[in-house]
Amino acid sequence: xxxxxxxxxxxxxxxxxxxxxxxxxxxxxxxxxxxxxxxxxxxxxxxxxxxxxxxxxxxxxxxxxxxxxxxxxxxxxxxxxxxxxxxxxxxxxxxxxxxxxxxxxxxx
Amino acid sequence: xxxxxxxxxxxxxxxxxxxxxxxxxxxxxxxxxxxxxxxxxxxxxxxxxxxxxxxxxxxxxxxxxxxxxxxxxxxxxxxxxxxxxxxxxxxxxxxxxxxxxxxxxxxxxxxxx
Numbered sequence: 230x231x232x233x234x235x236x237x238x239x240x241x242x243x244x245x246x247x248x249x250x251x252x253x254x255x256x257x258x259x260x261x262x263x264x265x266x267x268x269x270x271x272x273x274x275x276x277x278x279x280x281x282x283x284x285x286x287x288x289x290x291x292x293x294x295x296x297x298x299x300x301x302x303x304x305x306x307x308x309x310x311x312x313x314x315x316x317x318x319x320x321x322x323x324x325x326x327x328x329x330x331x332x333x334x335x336x337x
Numbered sequence: 338x339x340x341x342x343x344x345x346x347x348x349x350x351x352x353x354x355x356x357x358x359x360x361x362x363x364x365x366x367x368x369x370x371x372x373x374x375x376x377x378x379x380x381x382x383x384x385x386x387x388x389x390x391x392x393x394x395x396x397x398x399x400x401x402x403x404x405x406x407x408x409x410x411x412x413x414x415x416x417x418x419x420x421x422x423x424x425x426x427x428x429x430x431x432x433x434x435x436x437x438x439x440x441x442x443x444x445x446x447x448x449x450x
Contacts, residue, residue: 261436263438265439267380272428272442272444273372273428274441275441321436322435323435324382325382327372327379327382
């Protein structure tokens with residue numbers, strides 16, 4: 230079973246930042262925090278992952294709480310193409326287990 | 338950008354038949370995975386494969402299923418004696434290491450009739 234907790238759905242206006250929260254209170258010291266997204270009718274797509282420090286890449290930023298029990302995926306400027314289900318997954322050297330994720334709607 | 342390629346994109350089969358779903362992982366990746374997603378449901382882990390053997394499998398991955406890496410590039414999922422409830426999207430993924438990002442393919446939609 231997925232060990233993380235995410236809101237079922239969120240909504241954002243186009244061209245505004247989006248902060249997607251995730252709780253992972255049972256995370257162990259060697260677990261990474263992974264974020265994937267799934268666009269309609271497509272396979273999951275890697276977004277970002279991190280261990281302790283905040284991470285940035287061309288798609289998003291990942292802000293990890295100091296106690297590592299929560300994190301936030303930040304899309305700096307939402308576009309209509311960012312409408313997807315976003316999955317937060319805690320995993321060490323074990324296969325990813327997907328939960329229900331957060332369905333993000335982007336309004337033009 | 339490197340891709341994971343899955344074939345076929347759609348497969349329709351009769352109940353009781355065997356199907357083989359094919360995947361070409363990214364060439365320098367060492368870890369391979371199969372997941373499935375029944376329509377409207379979660380993405381479910383089936384099996385992981387490393388160093389030419391299964392490293393982990395879920396309860397779903399019973400004797401009906403098998404995986405193989407028949408050559409240096411392909412990674413296959415065989416489903417024997419398909420059932421109606423095997424109808425789903427099947428996704429292959431690969432990664433460079435167990436803790437790094439996975440690259441997923443576009444999936445094979447399997448319909449059992």
